[in-house]
Amino acid sequence: MLGLFVQIIDITLVLVLIYLMLLVIGERRNLWMIRGLIVLMLAAVLSHALKLPLLGFVLTNLSFGAAVAMAFMLQVEIRRFLELLGRGEIGQLFSSSNISISRPDSVIDELVDAVRELSQKRTGALMILEVGPPIDENDFSVPGVRLDAELSKELIQTIFQTTTLLHDGAILIRASRIVAAGVILPISERMASRQLGTRHRAAMGITERIENCLCIVVSEETGSISIAQRGSLNRPLTSNRLRELLQEQFTPVVDSDTVTPKLLHLGRRVTGLWKWTRQLGKR
Missing domain, CATH: 3.40.1700.10 (DNA integrity scanning protein, DisA, N-terminal domain)
Incomplete structure (x- = not known):
C-alpha cells in the first residue's frame, strides 16, 4: 500500500513539473519537443516495467540526452523560471499572460x-x-x-x-x-x-x-x-x-490552447498507462 502511495506521489510531482514547464514556455513554440520528451520518458518506464533492460537503457539515456539538448534550446524560458523561483515570485507563472494588450x-x-x-x-x-x-x-x-x-x-x-x-x-x-x-x-x-x-x-x-x-x-x-x-x-x-x-x-485575444485541460488529459493517460503496467507486472 505504501509503494502505491509513493508511486501516486511520484506521478503527481511529474505532472506538476510538466505543468510548470508548459507555463514557462508560454507561446507553446516548443510544445512538440516537450511532448516528444514525455513520450520518451513513458517509453523508458514501460520498457523497464516489461523487463526489457537493453531497450530501457537506450530509452533512458536518449531521454537524458534530449533533456540536456532542450535545456540549451529553452535557456531563455529556464532562466525566467529560475529568476522567478529565486525572487519568490513563482506565482507569476500562473498569472494570465496570454492576453494581448490592445493598441489603437x-x-x-x-x-x-x-x-x-x-x-x-x-x-x-x-x-x-x-x-x-x-x-x-x-x-x-x-x-x-x-x-x-x-x-x-x-x-x-x-x-x-x-x-x-x-x-x-x-x-x-x-x-x-x-x-x-x-x-x-x-x-x-x-x-x-x-x-x-x-x-x-x-x-x-x-x-x-x-x-x-x-x-x-x-x-x-x-x-x-x-x-x-x-x-x-x-x-x-x-x-x-x-x-x-x-x-x-496587440489584438486582445485569449490563447485558447490552455494548459490545464491538456494537463488533465495527460494525467489521465499517464495514470491509465501506470495501471496497465501494474497489471502486466502482476501477470
Whole structure:
C-alpha cells in the first residue's frame, strides 16, 4: 500500500513539473519537443516495467540526452523560471499572460510609418514595445532619459536623427506614449551572425531577459526592418508585414490552447498507462 502511495506521489510531482514547464514556455513554440520528451520518458518506464533492460537503457539515456539538448534550446524560458523561483515570485507563472494588450490602430500606423521612413533613409533605430505588464527599468543597462510624450512618427524620426544626443539608444514605448529615449540595452550572450550589428544583438538581449516586450530594429547599414521577441530575430520584414505582426500582437485575444485541460488529459493517460503496467507486472 505504501509503494502505491509513493508511486501516486511520484506521478503527481511529474505532472506538476510538466505543468510548470508548459507555463514557462508560454507561446507553446516548443510544445512538440516537450511532448516528444514525455513520450520518451513513458517509453523508458514501460520498457523497464516489461523487463526489457537493453531497450530501457537506450530509452533512458536518449531521454537524458534530449533533456540536456532542450535545456540549451529553452535557456531563455529556464532562466525566467529560475529568476522567478529565486525572487519568490513563482506565482507569476500562473498569472494570465496570454492576453494581448490592445493598441489603437492609429498608434500602429504612426509607428509603422516612422519605421518605413527610417528604413528608406537608412537611419538606425531601436524601439522597445511593452506587450504586458510594465517593464522593470532595472533590466536595462542604462534607463535613459524620461520623456513621457505622445507617440508620433515625427517625434520618433527626430529622436533617431544622428545629430541628436539620444539616437544611439533605444526608445521605450508604453501604450501610446514614448516613456524614455536613449535607453542602453544588454547585449545578447548568444552566438549570433556576424552580419548582425549592436542594435540587433541588443534587441535580442533585452527580449531574452524580459518576456513581455518586443523590439523593432532598423539597420543603419541596409535599412532592413527586424523584430526581436523572446531572444529570436525575425528579419527582414517589409513595412506591411511589420504592420500585420503588430496588429496580431496587440489584438486582445485569449490563447485558447490552455494548459490545464491538456494537463488533465495527460494525467489521465499517464495514470491509465501506470495501471496497465501494474497489471502486466502482476501477470
